[in-house]
Amino acid sequence: MSALDLDQLSDYLDGDQNEYGLDFAATHGFLCAIAVGPKFDRWLDELFESNQDKAPKEIIAQIKLWLEDIRQKLSNEEGVEFPFEIEEADVESSLGDWSVGFVDAMFLNEEAWFSPEYEEQVVDLTLPMMVFSGVDDEDPQMESFRRNGQLMDEIAEEIPDNLNEIYLMFHSDQ
Secondary structure (H helix, E strand, C coil): CCCCCHHHHHHHHCCCCCCCCCCHHHHHHHHHHHHHCCCCCCHHHHHCCCCHHHCCHHHHHHHHHHHHHHHHHHHCCCCCCCCCCCCCCCCCCHHHHHHHHHHHHHHHCHHHHCCCCCHHHHHHHHHHHHHHHCCCCCCHHHHHHHHCHHHHHHHHHHHHHHHHHHHHHHHCCC
């Protein structure tokens, strides 16, 4: 199996040839949600809007390796490594793009994520991703978060630990 090549992925995902997939940061967010959340087998179809056959085979292989790398780090309690500076505490940033990908993947499997058993914890742990994704931009509470730069910085810093907690919540029995 080839080694994970983030430069190759970044070039493709952020390039013009990527018609159907998310950009690099959003793809990482999407894969993080798939890795930490409940089982979801149709992730690759959804990532490329059922057009993964139009992406080069080596890119698909690299994306699968990236997901496996994220899962491995989580299972080894190493945490998720972000391919950008997480301190960019703004909706219009790589973290904002990452959060869009995360939230997209989460809502593809919404019923499993927000099952009664986990709903309250999931709402709390995914609040930073919801804020940075820009969804619910009509919600006054979300807007008040976004206007407070110090609060945005604080919740950005929570994301890596929250990912670990979500992973443990959904995968502790495996």
